[in-house]
Amino acid sequence: MLLDEIKSVLSFAAFKPEADDASVSWSRRFEGRKTLLLNVGRNQTSWRGISKKGRFDDGGVMEGEFADIAPQRADEWRLLADGGWCVVSVNNRFIVSLENNMMRGENCVNLLRTNPRAVLGPKFDRGKRYAICHHPESSASMLLACEESMVKVTEDVLKTIGIRPGRVCCGLFALTEYAIHQLYVAQRGAVPANMILISACEGSIAVLVQQDGQWKELRCRSGLGPDAVETSLQIISPLVQKVPQGSPVYFVSDGQDAKFRSELFMHLERIGASDMTQEDLLWNIIGNH
Amino acid sequence: MTDYICHDFKTPRNDTSKRLPNSFKLVPLAFYLSLIGGAYFMTMDWLAYKRAQQDKITAEAVTKEHEKVTKEMMDEKAALDSETAKAENVAKWVEGARNLQPIIVSIARAMPAEVRLSDMTIERSEQVPSNLSLALRINGGSATEVGLIESSISRLNYRSYSPQQSKNGDIIEYRSTLVRQEQ
Numbered sequence: 001m002l003l004d005e006i007k008s009v010l011s012f013a014a015f016k017p018e019a020d021d022a023s024v025s026w027s028r029r030f031e032g033r034k035t036l037l038l039n040v041g042r043n044q045t046s047w048r049g050i051s052k053k054g055r056f057d058d059g060g061v062m063e064g065e066f067a068d069i070a071p072q073r074a075d076e077w078r079l080l081a082d083g084g085w086c087v088v089s090v091n092n093r094f095i096v097s098l099e100n101n102m103m104r105g106e107n108c109v110n111l112l113r114t115n116p117r118a119v120l121g122p123k124f125d126r127g128k129r130y131a132i133c134h135h136p137e138s139s140a141s142m143l144l145a146c147e148e149s150m151v152k153v154t155e156d157v158l159k160t161i162g163i164r165p166g167r168v169c170c171g172l173f174a175l176t177e178y179a180i181h182q183l184y185v186a187q188r189g190a191v192p193a194n195m196i197l198i199s200a201c202e203g204s205i206a207v208l209v210q211q212d213g214q215w216k217e218l219r220c221r222s223g224l225g226p227d228a229v230e231t232s233l234q235i236i237s238p239l240v241q242k243v244p245q246g247s248p249v250y251f252v253s254d255g256q257d258a259k260f261r262s263e264l265f266m267h268l269e270r271i272g273a274s275d276m277t278q279e280d281l282l283w284n285i286i287g288n289h
Numbered sequence: 290m291t292d293y294i295c296h297d298f299k300t301p302r303n304d305t306s307k308r309l310p311n312s313f314k315l316v317p318l319a320f321y322l323s324l325i326g327g328a329y330f331m332t333m334d335w336l337a338y339k340r341a342q343q344d345k346i347t348a349e350a351v352t353k354e355h356e357k358v359t360k361e362m363m364d365e366k367a368a369l370d371s372e373t374a375k376a377e378n379v380a381k382w383v384e385g386a387r388n389l390q391p392i393i394v395s396i397a398r399a400m401p402a403e404v405r406l407s408d409m410t411i412e413r414s415e416q417v418p419s420n421l422s423l424a425l426r427i428n429g430g431s432a433t434e435v436g437l438i439e440s441s442i443s444r445l446n447y448r449s450y451s452p453q454q455s456k457n458g459d460i461i462e463y464r465s466t467l468v469r470q471e472q
Contacts, residue, residue, distance in 0.1 A: 010317045014309045021308075022297035088299075114301050131296035146298060155300055168299035181293040289295045 019085050020166040022113065026087060027054055027288045029166065036077050036086035036163065037287045039171060039255065040154060041202040042223050045069045046256050048283050049080035056283055061256055067157050074161035084164045087286045088154055089171040091202035091222070091255070094146035096173055098208075098218035099123070102141040104134055131170065133177045136184045140215040142208070144173040167286070171201040171255060172222070174285045176208065179252040179276055194243045198236060198268065200253040200261060201282065205232045209239050217242065226257040229264050240271060249273040254282035384469065385418025391445055392467070396425070399441035404430040407460070414466075421447070421467040429459050438463065446470045 008014040016031075017024040026035070032052050037059075039046045045066050048059030057080065062069045070077075078084060103111075103119045112132055117124040119132075120143075128145040135141065151168055158165050176199040183191045197208040204222040208215060219235050240249065251273045253261045265275060278284070389411050400406055409425040423442075427434050432454070439449050452465035 009309070009313075010320060012314065012317060015311060015314055017308060020299065020302060022299075023294065025292070025294050109296070113298060129298035131298050133296070144296070144298075151298065152300065165299050167295065167297045169296050170298075174295050177296060178293060185293070286295055289293050 019083065019164070022167065023110065025289050026167060026286070030082075030085065033082040033085075034080060035166070035287070036081035037089070037283055038077075038086055039089045039202065039282065039286075040066045040091060041256070042092040042225070044202070044256060047073070047077065047080070048280075048287070050287050052082075054288070056280060056287070066154060070157045070161050070163075074163070077161070077163055081163065084162050085166045086158065086163050087167045087169065088158070088165050089169055089174065089282065089286050090146065090150060090154060091171045091204055093150045094144060094170050094173070094204075094222050096142055096144050096176070096206050096218060096220040098215055099141045099143045101139050102132060102134070102143070104141075108132070129168075131173060133173070133180060135180075135215050138214050142173075142176065142180075142215075142218060144170055146170055169286055171282055171286070172199055172204045172206055172220075175199045175201050175252050175254060175282060176206050178281075178285045178289070179250060180208075182276065183250065192248055194247040196236075196240060196243060196247065196249045198249065198251045198253075198273070200232070200251075200255075200257075200264060202226075202255040203228065203257055203260065205235060207236050207239050209242055211243060226260040229260060229267070232260075232264055233267055236268075246272070250276055252276040252281070254280075381418060385413060387419065387469065389421070392421070392423075392442065392447065395441040395445055396438050399437040400427075400430075400434060401437075404428070404434050411467075419469045420450075422464075423449075423467055424462075424464045427461040427463065430461050432461075435461065435463055439465075442467060 005014070017029050019029055021029060030050070031054075034052055034057075035050045037048045037050065039048075043065070044061060044063050046059060046061040049057035051057050060073075060076075062073065077086070102108075108119060109132065112119045112130050116128075116130045120130065123143075124130075125145065127148050129148050129151050130146075131144040133142040133144075155165050155168065176197065179197055179199060183195075183197070191210075193210070193213045195210050197210075199206045199208075203225040204220070205224060206218065206220040209217040217239060219239060221231070221235060224231055249268060249271055251265055251268050252275075253264070254277060255261075261277075265273065392411060393409070396409065397406065405428040407426045407428045410423075412422045412424075414420040414422060425438075435452075435454055439452070442449060446469060447467040448470050449465040450468045452463065454461055454463045456462075
């Protein structure tokens with residue numbers, strides 16, 4: 001034990017962040033190590049490896065329940081991850097809601113993970129896992145609530161095949177969070193007072209409406225499936241009418257549902273939507289940031 | 290909202306340890322620096338040791354060469370000293386073999402007709418053969434004759450050393466050691 005500690009100090013490993021330290025980006029945590037990225041949908045799981053140099057390796061897709069897929073792909077996945085560390089993006093059984101006057105602060109995100117009741121107060125539900133994204137200029141926040149049982153089952157399945165989840169996140173929420181960061185921080189001051197942000201990932205959709213610089217409405221549906229373009233449009237249409245005509249509409253989407261994405265964007269293009277999607281965006285968000 | 294970090298809601302672990310502060314990186318750095326420094330100094334010392342060994346071998350060879358040359362020089366000097374000693378002996382012999390006849394003739398010629406040399410002896414010194422012990426008796430002479438004798442001797446490059454004269458009636462006894470003067 002003492003020898004291990006001495007070795008970790010001499011190899012500088014003792015100064016590197018823990019593999020599952022959520023306050024540090026994934027790329028910094030696993031610099032020079034291979035890791036595995038998993039994107040778990042309701043009926044489909046896709047995966048991708050990140051090489052030691054931080055480049056995306058070949059991945060794969062498999063139809064079926066995650067609990068059935070994992071044991072079949074265990075050997076392949078273990079080869080893709082040094083130490084078995086992976087990121088898991090779950091894409092069903094969650095809800096994103098709009099909240100106001102939530103607790104903010106440097107430790108808030110960490111507290112939400114360890115003691116969510118302290119952050120959420122009466123809004124806390126025992127069977128949920130939470131993540132939060134604050135509006136940088138107002139008191140509004142987006143709150144993600146994901147089924148705890150599903151997270152635990154996913155983690156247990158991975159543990160049984162020797163894979164260690166270093167991060168469990170929601171693909172749709174990650175895309176939305178990233179798009180907000182891009183709009184409000186990376187392009188500071190360029191965000192119009194009225195706008196709509198539409199995110200879609202693996203058959204789930206979230207629509208955020210900003211009016212007069214305030215987030216006014218957020219609608220989210222998870223597990224719609226890749227064929228639910230019409231349902232998605234029914235969610236989007238009433239919200240589009242709430243902002244003045246000509247207000248920008250941003251669209252961000254990634255995942256294995258390319259058909260759903262292209263069909264949805266075809267409709268959104270008619271109202272002048274601009275696509276913020278980049279190649280491998282989801283993998284980049286969960287595997288680098 | 291500064292650098293974007295993706296959210297995470299995985300089950301928190303309880304067995305995580307707090308990371309060491311960055312300032313503690315000095316500990317392994319100092320360790321590696323001491324290793325590198327130690328290796329450097331050991332290498333330099335080893336190279337210096339090897340160089341010193343080489344220098345020692347070279348110095349020993351030079352010393353042997355010098356000793357050999359010194360011995361040759363000493364032998365040569367001993368031979369030269371021996372030759373010098375022989376030459377000095379020869380020189381002494383040459384000095385000792387100088388003719389006495391010119392001295393006798395010169396003294397005899399220096400005496401006036403009315404003065405008579407009743408007795409005269411010239412003996413070589415045993416220790417220094419070139420030195421001559423002169424003893425003579427002058428009948429009817431005076432100190433003038435002694436001066437004449439000394440001047441005649443000096444013309445032959447002899448110097449009168451420790452001359453003694455005594456007068457007993459008409460007889461003057463004169464004793465001196467004649468030392469050859471090198472020109």
